[in-house]
Amino acid sequence: MPPVRRSALGPEMTATETRPRALEEQFESLDAQHDARKLGMWIFLATEVMFFGGLFMTYTIYRELYLPGFEQGSHLLEVRWGALNTGVLILSSLTMALAVRSAQVAARRFITIGLLGITMLLGTAFLAIKFLLEWRHDYAQHLVPGINFAYAGPYAAHVQLFFCFYFFMTALHALHLIIGIGILAVLAFLTWRGRFSDQYYSPLEVAALYWHFVDIVWIFLFPLLYLIGGR
Amino acid sequence: MKAQTIVPVKVYAGAFAGLIALAALTTGLAYVHMEIWNTVAALTIAVAKMLLVILFFMHLRYDRGMTRIVIIAGLLWLTILIVLTASDVFTRSWSPIPSGWGPAISVQQKQ
Secondary structure, eight states: OOOOOBOTTOTTOBTTBSSOTTOOTTOSSHHHHHHHHHHHHHHHHHHHHHHHHHHHHHHHHHHHHTHHHHHHHHHTSOHHHHHHHHHHHHHHHHHHHHHHHHHHTTOOHHHHHHHHHHHHHHHHHHHHIIIIIIIHHHHHTTOOTTTTOOOOSTTHHHHHHHHHHHHHHHHHHHHHHHHHHHHHHHHHHHHHTTOOOSSOOHHHHHHHHHHHHHHHHHHHHHIIIIITTOO | OOOOOOOOHHHHHHHHHHHHHHHHHHHHHTTSOOTHHHHHHHHHHHHHHHHHIIIIITOGGGOOHHHHHHHHHHHHHHHHHHHHHHHHHHHHOOOOOOTTSOSOHHHHHHO
């Protein structure tokens, strides 16, 4: 086969074929491919709803069964860090949406890469606040079940159960965020290599759906762990 | 090729402002003592924030039928999961309690 040369049709077209390079053969058009990929991500997110939903449900039931212990546990969390992290994640969703939009409107590559970079930085800031401030504080207060849990008040066993939920749910959410940051790093690299255009940007759009979903999980975790029942 | 919808920056900025305002509201309301309404308010605001994210950041507002079906299916199964499990736990008082834990509080009150 002769080497395929880039044509003036744009990065996604080649001189030897009229189909866009990014168009897989089973699809009629990039638009159909874009819709199929988005639908696939939405279906994956529906399974994620069930994944987190089981935890939310179990948390709610045990909170109802052991209410005083869970309220005491909740009051041991620092609202300001949870609220700050909520703001950080919402801002990261904005920059993520703008990164996709920058590809849609064929903005210069460095703008898309920059917005992806800011989104990754905000995700990292969330993790830093969560791990280095909150979890370290919890560790210093001897609130980590299985490692150094030593809460002395009434309903100590129930408070410990609350902290089991707290650490497991926030860790699972943080894991999703770490995966998201990894995906964005790959996409920033591919953007730099010129793989996306205003005709073909579905990997960015699909990654954005995932990122916004992780934001939504936190939107529910924050009130459920820190706020409900009042402070 | 039919172009995908390009959402104006203004719409994203509006959704962002709404989300920040609601986050501030829910945090502030937690310090107002309203009994059961604390929980109701926190969850209502969380659902409102979720809708803002889904409708605008995730483009549901501009999407066609299939996406909506998937979302509704996801939420429907979640509802089944929660309602059926909760109805068992809270009507039968059968949840096993580890020894040394004492009876579960709300079960104790019911008996």
